[in-house]
Amino acid sequence: MAGSFVLLEGGPVRDxxxxxxxxxxxxxxxxxxxxxxxxxxxxxxxxxLSYVRGKVSAAARLGIDSRQEHLPxxxxxxxxxxxxxxxxxxPGVHGILVQLPLPxxxxxxxxxxxxxxxxxxxxxxxMNMGALALKGFEPLFVSCTPAGVMRMLxxxxxxxxxxxxxxxxxxxxVGMPMxxxxxxxxxxxxxxxxxxxxxxAVCREADILVAAIGRPAFVSAGMIKPGAVVVDVGINRVGxxxxxxxxxxxxxxxxxxxxxxxxxxxxxxxxxLMHNVVVAAExxx
Numbered sequence: 001m002a003g004s005f006v007l008l009e010g011g012p013v014r015d016x017x018x019x020x021x022x023x024x025x026x027x028x029x030x031x032x033x034x035x036x037x038x039x040x041x042x043x044x045x046x047x048x049l050s051y052v053r054g055k056v057s058a059a060a061r062l063g064i065d066s067r068q069e070h071l072p073x074x075x076x077x078x079x080x081x082x083x084x085x086x087x088x089x090x091p092g093v094h095g096i097l098v099q100l101p102l103p104x105x106x107x108x109x110x111x112x113x114x115x116x117x118x119x120x121x122x123x124x125x126x127m128n129m130g131a132l133a134l135k136g137f138e139p140l141f142v143s144c145t146p147a148g149v150m151r152m153l154x155x156x157x158x159x160x161x162x163x164x165x166x167x168x169x170x171x172x173x174v175g176m177p178m179x180x181x182x183x184x185x186x187x188x189x190x191x192x193x194x195x196x197x198x199x200x201a202v203c204r205e206a207d208i209l210v211a212a213i214g215r216p217a218f219v220s221a222g223m224i225k226p227g228a229v230v231v232d233v234g235i236n237r238v239g240x241x242x243x244x245x246x247x248x249x250x251x252x253x254x255x256x257x258x259x260x261x262x263x264x265x266x267x268x269x270x271x272x273l274m275h276n277v278v279v280a281a282e283x284x285x
Contacts (some may be wrong), residue, residue, distance in 0.1 A: 006156060006257040008231065010148070010267035013155045017271040018062060021278050025063045028281050035281035036065040037121065037273075038093045040083055043073035043103040052099055058270050064277055067093065073103040080106070081114050088116045094280040095121030097273070100173075118283070121276035123147070124172065132180045141276045146178040148268025149210060149231055150185070156257065158229050161186035164205050168192050168219065168245070169212035174233055178210055199223070211245040221250040230258045233265050 028035055037059055039052055056066045069083050080098075087093045096119045102108050112120075117127040123143035131137040153160060165187040169175035179191045192202050194213070203209055203223040211219045212233035224230060234245030244261030252258050259265055 005252060008152055008156055008257050008259040008264060010152065010264050013152050014267040014271040016155060017151065017275055021062060021274060024278050029063060033281055033284060034065050035277050036067065036093050037095045037097060037277045038067040038087045039097045039099060041070045041099045042075060042080060048099045055270055055273060058274060062274055064274060077106060080111055084114045088119060093119065094284060095119055095277040097122055119280060121273060121280055132177060143173060143177040144272040145174050145233060145265060145269045146181050147272040148265055149178060150181050152268060163187045163207040165189045165208040166192055166203055166206035167210045168203065171212065174212040213245050215245055216243045217247040219246040219251065221254050224251055224254045226254055227256045230255045231265065232259045232261050235261060235266065
């Protein structure tokens with residue numbers, strides 16, 4: 001992994017994914033099957049509403065149809081379950097997305113299980129997560145951000161097999177599926193977190209470090225092995241700026257490749273969601 005520094009920008013990878021999807025979407029539409037994504041938002045969290053607008057806009061540009069349901073924060077789980085059940089039974093809906101986080105009082109795990117695994121384009125259903133963890137099984141869908149990271153690593157010819165990888169963070173959305181994908185790609189993986197003893201030393205073992213801990217500029221130069229590849233999944237608002245979990249300006253002096261924030265992993269999360277919707281539509285044929 002030695003050599004000149006590489007800025008791991010997400011835009012070129014996203015464009016590569018979308019170029020592949022364009023012809024597949026056209027074939028589906030010609031056959032009378034328009035890929036359709038149904039999105040449920042509960043409450044009025046500004047970030048959630050912004051994320052959904054971005055996903056709907058990306059879908060429209062690609063020729064993917066969208067349906068949206070916006071429920072008040074106090075709608076209650078029965079109303080959420082009713083909407084999800086209707087979409088589960090609707091053959092015209094190929095993918096279902098419940099925008100997270102849900103307002104306080106909702107059982108997120110229970111609601112995620114209410115989405116049919118075959119329409120779980122977020123990749124959060126326990127059946128899909130479990131299949132990802134088991135040898136000999138294949139999930140129908142993989143969580144979009146980790147899947148995007150893998151696309152990025154392959155796009156930039158980062159060698160994964162045999163590498164020491166450290167995933168900093170253990171969330172169900174990023175950390176855990178990320179560690180499983182890297183393991184499947186034959187990396188030797190350590191999952192580190194806030195309780196890890198001597199965390200800087202553990203991070204310095206990594207040929208590939210994926211930071212998803214949700215703390216702005218937490219990963220410093222002293223935590224990086226010279227020549228390592230650093231993938232910053234963090235998105236933190238500091239004042240009027242978005243910053244990652246990695247102290248970019250100092251880490252880039254030591255690493256061989258780093259993702260920027262913004263314009264790094266972010267575009268790939270949406271791209272892989274669109275990919276999953278198209279896959280779901282193709283499977284209905």
